[in-house]
Amino acid sequence: MACSQSEFTQFLVERLVQVGKLQEGVELADSTNFSVDLEMDSLDTFTLIFDVEERYGTKVPEQMIDEHLTVGILFQTVTRS
């Protein structure tokens, strides 16, 4: 899937602001951890991954969705699929 990292990050920011997991104006880094930094539980992550899969027509493997998942890892997974 061809997409730029900035476009991908912008999509994540919009979704996370929408669901109250990120304040407007706060930026995401490659190292931002969904579980630790954004305090997202497994169900929050399911929802975000679902939106990412729909938007980019990709499938994020189950084993990627754990407490180590970061913005950068998710971007790499989406672009490699």
Add this chain to the structure above:
Amino acid sequence: MNDETRVGIADIATALPSNTVSSSQLAQTFGFDEAFIVQKLGIRSRRILSEDENLSDLASQAVKNVLRKTQVSPEAVELLLVVTQTADYALPPLSSIVQDKSGLHPNLLTLDLNLGCSGYVTALSVATSIMQTQGFHSGIVVTADAYSRIVDKTDRNTSPLFGDAATATLLSHSCAYDIGATTHGTDGSLREALILHGSGTAREEGGPLSMDGRAIFNFVLKIIPGDISRCLDLNKIGLDDIDAFVFHQANLFMVRSLADRLGVPRDKVILSLADVGNTTSSSIPIALESQVLNREHLPSRLLLSGFGVGLSWASTVLTVRTGESDGV
């Protein structure tokens, strides 16, 4: 079809086990996160069958309750359709046992429907079709499951979610709600998402209930909005014509995610799982009994949508019978 031949929902009764397990107890015993269960899944407690109770006892109690509520004689019931996946025995069917224990006359049609969370809506469709074809006047749809008997009590993915329950819905020509056109669907390629291995005749190892929560979540958000849209089209109405939405009460997060996906205002979405948990096929009738049929003024139109094991799904529209809007 006029009201004399059309069959609809007259009333519903629920039977719950007396044994209550709170989310606080589960948290203490198994180290679950109580806040997650209560706030995210929306479940404070659930009812669990005790060791000396069988599911047939609960289902029979629900039948007796609905007959008492409606003052219908046990001899008048011509159809008993039982939706269950956790019958007392692999054979005979649970409906045979419930016929006996609830005192229904032997001259009736009994059958089991092996479905879970889509089962109630499917059963309404099947039962009304049979009744109208056979010219039956009174029939009962029972939903009954005891997932406490098949889950691993230490499994944090399944154990906090499910509760045991049974309901009985009386269908008759004199009714509160007419049942509209129903949409159905099954995608068996997704069957592994919710499965009890070793419970049938396939030569495989047994085990407790296995659930892939993410696969079910994705299935619900991908498939169910389209099915609801198809159901509304079939009934020639729009989303705005619906006064209340009764989705399968899988958990609070799932119900709200589906509502948001559909663009349905949350105040139109019925919730009834806080003190019973996910009761599989009983979740929709419990919601109808506890949150709809007890209202002084019945909502005019309801949308019901059930989805789960199979994976399968079914949706329909209930319309209040004219002249019945002041209660059942």
